[in-house]
Amino acid sequence: MSSGNFTPGILQQNTGIPKNLEEREDGLRIPSSPPLVTEFQSYPFDKSPFIEANTESVSLSHLKEDCIIPVFSKDNEITLSHQEFIETALSAVSKVFPNEVLDPPEIRVSHSIKGRTPDALHVPAKDLLESQRTNYFERMAFIFRLPGIKDTVSGNELSLTVGGVRAYNNENLYNKKTFEKFKFFIGFQNKVCCNLCVSTDGFLGEIRAMSFLDLEEKILQLISSYNAEKHLSEMKAITDYSLTEKDFAQIVGKSRLYNFLPTRQKQDLPKLLMTDGHISTIAKDYYQDKSFCREPNGDINLWNMYNLFTGANKSSYIDTFLDRGVNAFQFSEGISNVLSHKDSPYSWFLS
Structure with missing residues (x-):
């Protein structure tokens, strides 16, 4: 693995407690402002985005300057905003990798929530001025790449990547402020296709935080416990196995049947989070994908199959994207265990 500042095995964290803390009346220490971050330009889309579905690209400055921030309606307490999540993640990553250069963040948003200022109460929608419009995005996903930390799997260059997901639809904004939920991952991105490779060990499906400090500490904990060498080794291992047509x-076929199985039978099988739409895309790309399609004899190795799964996952909505990405890796590993004649519940998919 190439890197100017990388410790093989477990990533080493250089934790530091932010100095800009305020003491609230309830005793909770919170940063007076989120960690400062140098403004980036929009991500240069010379390749496909890491997620597509119904998302659009926005810049960090757009989130900071043009979007309002939701509050908890019962006590009017402000939420931790999308931009603050991004900046807090950047602060944590910079502490662990102080000598690494990060690529500009790629930010994708969906489910725009529109509103208007009080003075525009009776203005027809077509006549609204920009100053009278309000907007925020219900769902947001972002990634930062660390291009100096990379390795190669089956001829594909992978860069260490961190990112997160925030979805306000998972919060009860009609109640009082409570712990807010975030998803965060550290893994690798395949530069050939911009697919994300996420393992269970590099993913937190629900970070519960009340403040920037809570959020940063939990991100640091994940990064410090993530074993990049193990993840790479596991990805390289699946390249040793191939499937016939x-x-x-x-x-x-079994994946299509899976979603219609009786509940009791389904409970005995490992989870498969891909929908029929994803499976159709995987089947199509088995023949048509330029980088990961079948061999002339119909065989396909598990690394290519895994990338067909992560490619199909780009059509997932933001709030299910990371969970399905992790599941794609679990599924590929499970199939490799079947092919290596290990006892595996995934054998049902090949029986």
């Missing part, structure tokens, strides 16, 4: 067709 018959085996691949069996997996596709």
Whole structure:
């Protein structure tokens, strides 16, 4: 693995407690402002985005300057905003990798929530001035790449990548302020296709935080416990296994059956979070994908199949995207265990 500042095995954290803290009346220490971050330009989309679905690209400055911030309606307490999440993540990453240069953040948003200022109460929508419009995005996902930390799997260059997801629809904004929920990951991005490679060990599906300090500490904990060498080794291991066309067709067929299984039978099987739409995309790309399609004889190795899964996952909504990304890796590892004749519940997909 290439890096100017990387410790093999477990990533080493250089934790530091932010100095800009305020003491609230309830005794909670919170930063008086989120960590400062140098403004980046919009991400240069010379390749496909890491998630597509119904998302659009925005800049950090757009979130900071043009979007309002929701509050908890019962006590009017402000939420931790999307931009503050991004800046807090950047602060944590910079502490662990102080000598690494980060690529500009790629930020994708969806589910725009529109409103208007009080003076525009009776103005027809077509006549609204920009100053009378309000907006925020219900869902947001972002990534930062660390291009100096990289490795190669099956000829594909992977860069260490961190990112997160925030979805206000998971919060009860009609109540009083409570712990807010975030998702965060550290893994790798395949530069060939911009697919994200996320493992269970590099993913926190629910960070519960009341402040920037809570959020940063939990992000630091994940980064420090993530074993990048192990993750890379696991990805390299699946390149040793291939499926015949018959085996691949069996997996596709069983995956379609999976969502309609009786509840009791389904409970005995490992989870597969991909929908019928994802499975159709995987089947199509088995023949058509330029980088990961089948061999001329119909065989496909598990690394390519895994990338078909992560490619199809780009059509997921933001709030399910990371969970399905982790599940794609679990599924590929499970199939590799079947092919290596290990006892595995994933054998149902090939039976």
